[in-house]
Amino acid sequence: MTEASQEIPPVVAPSAFATRSAKEASAYLIDQLVSVVKRHMPQIDPVLRGFAAGSNLTDYEMGRAxxxxxxxxxxxxxAEQAYAMRRRRFIERERxxxxxxxxxxxxxSAAAKAGVxxxxxxxxxxxxRIRPVITAHPTEAKRVSILEKNRRIYLLMRDLESTRWTDRERNAxxxxxxxxxxxLFxxxxxxxxxxxxxxxxxxxxxxxxxxxFDLAPDLLAAFERALEKHYPNETFEVSPFFQFGSWIGGDRDGNPFVTNAVTRKTMSDNALASLGYYRQRIVELGxxxxxxxxxxxxxQKLRDDLERxxxxxxxxxxxxxRNQMEPYRQFCNLILYKLDQTLRATRGEAPADLRYSNADELIAELRFIEECLIEGRSATLASDLVRPLRRAVxxxxxSTVRLDLRENTTRTTAALCDLWRATQEGEPxxxxxxxxxxxxxxxLQTPPLSADEREKFSSDTRETIETFELVAELQSRLDREAxxxxxxxxxxxxxxxxxxxxxxxxxGLVRQGSKGVYCTLPIVPLFETISDLQDAPAIMRELLQIPLVRSSAKSQGDLQEVMIGYSDSNKDGGFLPSNWELYKAQAxxxxxxIEEGVAIAFFHGRGGSVSRGGAPTGxxxxxxxxxxxxxxxxxxEQGEVVSFKYxxxxxxxYQMELLASSVFMHALKSEREDALIPRAEFEEAFEEMSVAALDAYTKFIGDPGLVAYFQAASPLEEISMLNIGSRPARRFGARSLADLRAIPWVFAWAQNRHAITSWYGVGSGLKVFLDARGDKGLELLRRMYDQSRLFKLVLDEVEKALMMVDISIARAYASLVADEExxxxxxxxxxxxxELTRSVVLRVTGAEQIGDRFPALRARLADRLPTINEVNREQVELLRRFRNTEDEAAREAIKVPLLLxxxxxxxxxxxxx
Known part of the structure; x- marks a missing residue:
């Protein structure tokens, strides 16, 4: 027996994973991990498998564990993702x-049966019009190299599902x-x-x-197939309704590292990514x-156009x-040649010949190839080979994405004050x-200042105005929809x-058009706090009376977008008030x-956790x-949500189709559904509970000692050492609760198993309502739970969050607070x-214990929580040691396992x- 075979035991794969549960697949992967750990660090094997605590390990060994x-x-x-995919395939095959x-x-299918x-x-x-917007909000703790290895494992697990392999191939x-x-290890x-x-x-x-890149065009094709199936003999035009946005490289709000130079580089990189993809696909098409x-x-028109x-x-x-008797190939080579010149120009090099001045030119050429193939009786080649690429373009x-720019009013107001000083006497x-x-x-009625007049501005103000100038430049140079x-x-x-x-x-972004003076870049207000959400309708009514705002909305198809913030409204008012105020603001x-004749479209600023708007999409x-x-x-779409979905x-x-189909279904059904008809008694109850919940939450976060407690009883400050995002945890570097961003606020409360961001105040809100209304109030809340989608969503997500809370572990974190009182x-x-929230949730839902109504989640947590709990306990001790150790080298040794x-x-x- 060779040395290598002694070290590495043979891997015997199960016969197939096609019928195995997620738990069985997980067990298989964990067995492989255990075998790896045993070979490299056998001393941490007992900790990994939960047979022993890690107190006898060195800091290095604990880090590896x-x-x-x-x-x-x-x-x-x-394993869970792979199983979910298998489950969906099983349902499709069987039903x-x-x-x-x-x-x-x-x-x-449902629409056709309902007579739509x-x-x-x-x-x-x-x-x-659907647009997920990928942000760089720092909530993804995994490196790209880790994500890539995870993807390879997923693909290999998918391959193992097949029954076609021999034992030799399966074992390989x-x-x-x-x-x-x-x-990975x-x-x-x-x-x-x-x-x-x-x-x-x-x-x-x-x-x-x-x-x-590959799947977005497939989404449009899936919609077309469903339309043909359920509405035969009808014709539909499926436009590129599903696109992607991004904030990465454009989100300046509190991030000093996003400059105009960075935005310019981001736009170039995004353009190169899409052009590089098209080049690869054109090579394949040719x-x-x-x-x-x-x-x-x-x-003949193909020959003539190619020659021209x-x-x-x-x-x-x-x-x-080349390919003199293959005109389609020659046409593809022509496209490839022009793409190469476009790539040169995008990289800042001088193109040697004609290039594409915009995406519309490439779209037109691909559409021309489709038309020629259809005319040549090869319609399936047109739809299967060319149309997906045309749709991708x-x-x-x-530009790959539509890049949003984001800035806060503190910065824009400072720039405006500089502008005041340049045009008026005295201070603003x-x-x-x-x-x-x-x-x-x-x-708004005066011409822009000259370059000489702007010299008086601060560097920050010049940077802010140049941000808008960059838009005008890149819209014309890269893409009008960049x-x-x-x-x-x-x-x-x-x-x-x-x-x-x-x-x-x-x-220079305000211009004269056929519908009046308008702004070429949509300006989108973001309402984040409870009071701002309450004020939003009056603010928008006032804005839509202003000619420039109104004509700008007309230029966008009589549409004004408004962004609503789930994270900060939750941090500001708690879970129940946040959800209620968001709902009211939208309504x-x-x-x-409707009153103003301008459609209001909503941009939902959600995060991954429930307290930041994360909830099942549908x-x-x-x-x-x-x-x-x-x-x-x-x-x-932020952090771990992006990696989970894409x-x-x-x-x-599936996630893309789920989002799109859910939006389309809401558009078709919402105004004719009983479940969404406003009911005065439900709204009055929501308002009463929200006011009481807000009062309880406000008193809690208003405690003058809360910040000190939070910093001591959670890894709030240590999270910033993870280096998972470019922007600071606080907008302006202050140490107050108000200045702390919502992400570390949620992140740290989740780590210490308090998880208050997704339930605190709900119990008080429901109790005040029930105390005032008695048995009739309970009967009303139970009807609301059955008939109000919003109330059910809120209570369900609260209950799921309560399943994550562990009071005994939370108490261990609280022991890190030195001040006993x-x-x-x-x-x-x-x-x-x-305890109050647990009891009133059970009282309303009628369940016997928290989690009864979510057996799948309960089973999932039963597998995970024992390990998480041990890591929590270890983290408490690591925090205690890290904070009490003065020697820098010793602190550094503790820091690695702490961050892990x-x-x-x-x-x-x-x-x-």
Missing amino acids: LQAQGILFQLVSI GHDQLLGTFDQVL SADEIRAQLHAL LAAQVRDQIEL LTGDLHLEKPTVEHEVAWGQHFFSETI RMLSLSPRAAHIP RLNALKDASSIRS EIFRF PGVETPEWRAWLDAQ FGSFVLSMTHSAADVLGAYVLAKEA RLTAVG QAIAAQPAGSIRGRFRVT ANRGTAA LRARIFSTIEAEY SISCIAAGLGATG
Whole structure:
């Protein structure tokens, strides 16, 4: 026996995974991990398998044990995703595709049976606009190299599902699985340096190259197939309604590292990514379209157009000399030649010949190839080979994504104050005064300042105005749809939004059009806090009376977008008030839009965790107010949500179709569904509970000792050492609770198993209502739970969150608070609210214990929580040692396992912020 065979035991793969459960697949992957760990570090094997605590390990060994436990959770997640994909395939085989929830087939089958006409389908299709927006919000703790290995394991597990392999082939695949797990264990889990924005751009592009570029065109084809199936003999035009946005490289809000130079580089990188993809696909298309005049009908218009285009080139000799009897190939070579010149120009090099000035030119050429193939009686080649690429160009154009710019009103107001000083005497008045508003109105009528006049501005102000100038430049140079919108966070008034229009005017983005003077970049207010959500309808009504705002909305198809923030409203008011105020704001803003004749479209600023708006996609969309979507839906996708949805092809395809079909179904059904008809008694009950819940939550976060408790009883400060994002954890570097971003707020409360962000105040809100209304109140809440989608969604997500809370572990974290009186006061308040929330949720739902109604989640947590709990306990001790150790070298030795414990718990819980 060789030395190698002694070290590495043979891997014997199960006969097939096609019928195995997620738990069995998880067990198989964990066995492989255990075998790897035993070979490399046998001393941590007992800890990995839960047979022993880690107190007898060195800091290095503990770090490796925590890394292995984090890998264990990654492998379990891979097995769960693979099983979910198998389950969907099983349902499709056994019951039919139209019985698979979350598909166009299912939505259109139900629509046809309900008598929805083809004309109504066409009308909704015409309005359909869906755009997930990928952000660089720091909630992804896994490096790209880790994501890539996870994807390889997923693909190998999918291969192992097949029954076609011989035992020899199956064992070879199993050996590859083990190799990838070994590579995971031998690869560093932590970011050694804080990522730059350029790193974040590359992280976002990873998902496009892996899955999104190919799958987005497939989504349109899936919609077409479902339309043909359920509405035969009807014709529909499926436009590129599903596109992607991004904030990476454009989100300036509190991130000093996003500069105009960074945005310019981001735009170039995004353009190169899409152009590179098209080049690869054109090469493949040229290889396939080897049609010869001897065997196929080649339309004369193809020959004529090819000759005309070749004559326009400076040097077409290389194209003419190749594939002379294969005109489609020559046409593809022509496209390839022009793409190469476009790539040169995008990289800043001088193109040697003609290039594409915009994506529309490439789209037209691909459409021409389709037409020629159809005319030549090869329609299936046109639809199967050319149309997916043409649709990809329509979706991604020459920019991959529509980049949003985001800035906060603190920065824009500072720039406007500089502009005031350059045009007026004295210091600017308060931003809420009539004088300030009158000045803004006047500024919209004046020409921009000259370059010499701007020299008086601060460097920050010049940078802000140059941001808008960059939009004008790159819209013309890269792509007219390269930018999405300018999102103004911390919007508190109409004057705040008008100020953004003034800055856009200074940069030349306000122009005269056929529908009046308009802004070429949509300005989108972001309402985040409870009070801002309450004020939003009045603010938008005021804005839509202003001619420039109104004509800008007209230029966008009589559409004004409004962004609503789930994260900060939750941090500001707690879970129940946040959800209720978000719902009311959407309903009231929708009504404002109807009154003003301008459709209000919502941009949902959601995160991954429930307290930041994370909820099952279909249920969350179905619970939106009637008529509030109408086919237009934008939503942020952040961190671990992006990797969960888009890392693997099967999951990505399903998640994209689930989002699109849910939006389309809401557009078709919401205004005729009983479940979404406003009911006064339900709304009054919600309002009463929300007021009481807000009062309890406000008192809690208003405790002067809460910040000290939070910092001591959680890894809040240590999370920033993970280096998982380029931006600071606080907007302006202050140490107050108000300045702390929502992500670390949620992340740290999840780590210490308090999880207050997803339930605190709910118990008090329900109790006050029940105390006041008695048995009739309980009967009403039970009816609401059965009949109100929003109330059911809120209570279900609260109950799921309560399943994550562990009071005994939370108490261990509280022991890190040195001040005994502070510790006792805050923790006893949390514990009392937790017990109250548990009891009232059970009382309303009628369940016997928390989690009874979610058996799948309960089973999943039963497998994960024992390990998570041990890591939590270890983290408490690591925090205690790290904070009490003064020697720098000793602190550094503790820091690695401490950070790995944070990453491990995040992987186990399935979410960070």
